[in-house]
Amino acid sequence: MLKKVVLAGGTGFVGRYFEQHFRNLGYEVMIISRQTPHIGWEDKQGIKEAIDHSDMLINLAGKTVNCRYNEKSRKEILESRTDTTEVLGLAVEQCENPPSLWINSSTATIYRHAEDQPMTEGKGEIGSGFSVDVAKAWERxxxxFQLPKTRQIALRIAIVLGDGGVMTPYRNLVKFGLGGHQGSGNQKFSWIHIEDLFNIVLFLRKNEGLEGVFNCSAPNPVTNRELMAQLRRAMNKKVGLPSPAPMLAMGAFFMGTETELILKSRWVMPERLIKEGYPFTFNHLDEALGQILKSSMG
Structure with a gap:
């Protein structure tokens, strides 16, 4: 019988990658999403039936944070994470044969702005502000849920790099000659290659003693200055104009987003994954960028 995996919020950049790679491994993939033809979030019975007898439940649902944080957006960003998590938890409780593993997305943004020291699961300091409040409510x-038959793992995911997602706006900046550092350029950029993110899920599936919170980031974060320099190098662009913070604020306003996404220093270390022996495929940013740019041209 085919093993079954349920991807909640499985139609975004990460979800599409996961769907394809799980299918390649011979899994039956069920998707819960607002988009047809998938199981809708209001279809409680359909959700329970999908999750029952599944091998794994992975929740990636959540409205994009790439928007202006007005009151309406803030409400949608929060509720699209906490409400979907509640729906899934209630469904798991009703399953006769619940999945042995439920992985829920969280975000590396839960930690404070850090230029002085890395944030680990054990010693990381939780920050403050809207994005952090969302992350805390999401994990709460x-x-x-107390689920005796289901291990629960929250992934505090750094910025995911792959063919699509956040790489698109960064590549456009470089392409149009604006690929210099942003703000001071000293803010840390913690990242993870999408292939490692998928392999981490398989690693956590296999290691049945693991639960709780895991930082999902590559072991070698870079500064924003290094990120932009490596991107220019990978794309053969000699010149990149830097963007001082006031200019970014204006640009972000016109692009309908927030500068926090670029200016917050996220210095996150995957201490638990390293300790448990997860072998990263992409340890260094230049390897990740090289692979992504090659595959998007191929």
């Missing part, structure tokens, strides 16, 4: 709603 997830770990609020």
């Amino acid at each position: 709603s997830f770990f609020g």
Whole structure:
């Protein structure tokens, strides 16, 4: 019988990659999404039936944070994470044969702005502000469920690099000669290659003693200055104009987003994954960028 995996919010950049790679491994993939033809979030019975007898439940649902944080957006960003997590938890509780593993997305943004020291699962300091409040509420709603037959793992995911997603705007900046550093350029950029993110899920599936919170980031974060320099190098662009913070604020306003996404220093270390022996495929940013640019041209 085919093993079954349920991807909640499985139609985004990460979800599409996961779907394809799980299918390649011979899994039956069920997707819960607002988009047809998938199982809708209001279809509680359909959700329960999908999750029952599944091998793994992975929740990637959540409205993009790449928008202006007005009141309406803030409400949608929060509820699209906590409400979906609640729906899934209630469904798991009703399953006769619940999945042995439920992985819920969280975000590396839960930690404070850090230019002085790396944030690990054990010693990381939780930050403050809207994005952090969302992350805390998200993890609270997830770990609020006591599920004796299901391991629960929250992935505090750094910026995911792959063919699509955040790489698109960064490549456009470089292409149009604006690929210099942003703000001071000293803010840390913690990242993870999408292939490692997928392999981490398989690693956590296999290691049945693991649960709780895991930082999902490559072991070698870079500064924003290094990120832009490596991108220019990978794309053969000699010149990149830097963007001082006031200019970014204006640009972000016109692009309908927030500068926090670029200016917050995210210095996150995957201490637990390293300790448990997860072998990263992409340890260094230049390897990741090289692979992504090659595959998007191929």
